[in-house]
Amino acid sequence: MSKEVKLESVSLHPLGAAAAPEPELLCIYGTGDLGRSLGLRLLQSGYRVVYGSRRPHSCGPLPQGAQVMSHAAASQSAGLVFVCIHREHYEFLEALAPQLKGKVLVDVSNNLKKNLYPEANAEYLQRLIPGAHVVKGFNTLSAWALQNGPTDANRQVYLCGNSAEAKEAVAEAATKLGFTVLDRGSLTAARELEDFPLQLFPEWRLPLQVAVGLTAFFFIYVLLRDVVYKYVTEGKDNSFRIMVSLANKVFPIVSLIMLALCYLPGVIAAVVQLYKGTKYKRFPNWLDRWMLCRKQLGLLALFFAFLHVLYTLIIPIRYYVRFRIGEGIISRIKENQTNEFDNTSAWRSDSYFSVGILGFAVYLLLGITSLPSVSNALSWREFSFVQSKLGYLTLFLCTLHTYLYGWNRFLRPYTYKWYTPPGYILSLVLPSVVLVLKLLLLLPCVDRTLTRIRQGWERTDLEDDSKKSLLT
Numbered sequence: 011m012s013k014e015v016k017l018e019s020v021s022l023h024p025l026g027a028a029a030a031p032e033p034e035l036l037c038i039y040g041t042g043d044l045g046r047s048l049g050l051r052l053l054q055s056g057y058r059v060v061y062g063s064r065r066p067h068s069c070g071p072l073p074q075g076a077q078v079m080s081h082a083a084a085s086q087s088a089g090l091v092f093v094c095i096h097r098e099h100y101e102f103l104e105a106l107a108p109q110l111k112g113k114v115l116v117d118v119s120n121n122l123k124k125n126l127y128p129e130a131n132a133e134y135l136q137r138l139i140p141g142a143h144v145v146k147g148f149n150t151l152s153a154w155a156l157q158n159g160p161t162d163a164n165r166q167v168y169l170c171g172n173s174a175e176a177k178e179a180v181a182e183a184a185t186k187l188g189f190t191v192l193d194r195g196s197l198t199a200a201r202e203l204e205d206f207p208l209q210l211f212p213e214w215r216l217p218l219q220v221a222v223g224l225t226a227f228f229f230i231y232v233l234l235r236d237v238v239y240k241y242v243t244e245g246k247d248n249s250f251r252i253m254v255s256l257a258n259k260v261f262p263i264v265s266l267i268m269l270a271l272c273y274l275p276g277v278i279a280a281v282v283q284l285y286k287g288t289k290y291k292r293f294p295n296w297l298d299r300w301m302l303c304r305k306q307l308g309l310l311a312l313f314f315a316f317l318h319v320l321y322t323l324i325i326p327i328r329y330y331v332r333f334r335i336g337e338g339i340i341s342r343i344k345e346n347q348t349n350e351f352d353n354t355s356a357w358r359s360d361s362y363f364s365v366g367i368l369g370f371a372v373y374l375l376l377g378i379t380s381l382p383s384v385s386n387a388l389s390w391r392e393f394s395f396v397q398s399k400l401g402y403l404t405l406f407l408c409t410l411h412t413y414l415y416g417w418n419r420f421l422r423p424y425t426y427k428w429y430t431p432p433g434y435i436l437s438l439v440l441p442s443v444v445l446v447l448k449l450l451l452l453l454p455c456v457d458r459t460l461t462r463i464r465q466g467w468e469r470t471d472l473e474d475d476s477k478k479s480l481l482t
């Protein structure tokens with residue numbers, strides 16, 4: 011560490027050099043929420059803490075053991091100052107530039123939205139006090155996380171700054187507090203760090219939009235076919251079906267389509283690689299983006315499948331179902347009719363349920379292996395085996411489950427109300443296309459070429475082209 015950055019520690023012990031060295035003194039500007047939580051953690055970790063405040067005599071209760079004084083006096087005896095003040099109030103720090111020269115200033119600030127200011131807060135602070143060593147850090151932790159400690163919250167502290175020694179000093183404090191430090195480079199990365207806390211599930215946005223869009227579309231679709239159609243053609247009010255029957259039609263449809271959407275980009279990527287004869291050409295941006303959100307698409311698909319399972323379990327206790335069964339029995343008794351056992355129907359319903367249960371079980375396995383704690387315990391080969399092979403098996407079983415649901419009703423005219431196919435037929439289009447394409451890709455001649463491409467081989471005409479361009 012350079013002399014300039016070296017943290018000073020003032021010995022207050024009466025016995026001077028003979029006594030044990032005093033714990034390091036760190037300074038915190040601002041006695042607000044973050045300042046107090048950080049001060050408490052620092053004291054618990056063995057540091058001494060001094061607060062710099064506009065109102066040292068009336069700033070309210072502070073963590074026990076901490077001192078409080080004016081900004082200039084507080085930073086005098088500490089080499090490291092945490093600036094726990096909103097950027098809007100930084101201007102007053104300019105007057106403290108002489109006192110802060112050579113000190114390490116940790117900028118913990120965040121903004122309310124992205125691109126609010128032309129420069130990052132930390133860069134602004136560095137401009138105000140050019141003689142200090144500004145380090146951006148701790149801004150991704152909340153006051154709550156600091157108070158509860160790394161065992162109960164986010165464990166990572168991101169840092170960036172232009173002085174390696176200054177970063178080292180901040181990293182040492184963060185490590186003592188129990189956090190893992192991730193160095194993001196120079197101060198130019200400050201804006202990126204300041205944008206981190208503003209992100210709201212960025213990788214979930216597209217999958218959620220797809221899920222909401224599909225649910226809305228299919229809900230209106232089945233509502234028109236199952237409720238409005240009945241009302242218009244027969245004058246019957248079927249609206250009670252909205253709560254369970256319609257929901258239990260929409261959820262499996264959305265689940266199956268989203269599961270297919272998880273595997274479609276992989277198939278498209280393979281076709282693109284085969285077409286281009288190389289893996290070294292970038293995929294279009296939309297395909298890259300789609301591939302990056304496959305996990306979220308899959309987890310949402312699993313969520314809808316889970317809803318389908320729950321809704322299916324309550325079918326026997328529904329009033330409507332109990333009424334229809336009772337009515338059927340009574341009318342057969344009245345008309346002295348018997349019911350013939352239909353072996354084919356028994357096979358159909360058993361196969362339908364069995365394949366559905368198997369599909370859901372493998373679906374669950376896929377979801378569990380995508381959890382970081384589980385996937386971290388798997389080798390890359392094991393993970394890709396589960397996500398790819400078992401994934402396609404899930405897609406196959408769930409698609410088969412839906413085909414068995416349709417059974418022999420696919421071509422019956424009465425199912426095409428207002429010339430529209432039932433929702434489950436629509437839901438079968440995408441998974442069937444994905445499965446057929448995957449089968450084609452598994453053909454030995456295609457699979458062999460694809461495997462070679464993925465191992466780095468390029469088609470000869472491409473090699474020739476590149477040689478020609480090198481010669482010309």
Ligand code: NAP
Binds near residue numbers: 040097099120154
């Ligand atoms: P806060 O509770 O509002 O505290 C800010 C402190 O700044 C005040 O207590 C005050 O301390 C000082 N201050 C206020 N106006 C000032 C002025 N005009 N001039 C000089 N000092 C002034 O805010 P906070 O939640 O602690 O946040 C502080 C910083 O940490 C912000 O930049 C925020 O973005 C960042 N941050 C906060 C959290 C969090 O969870 N709260 C998380 C990450 C980052 P004195 O009265 O003692 O002077």
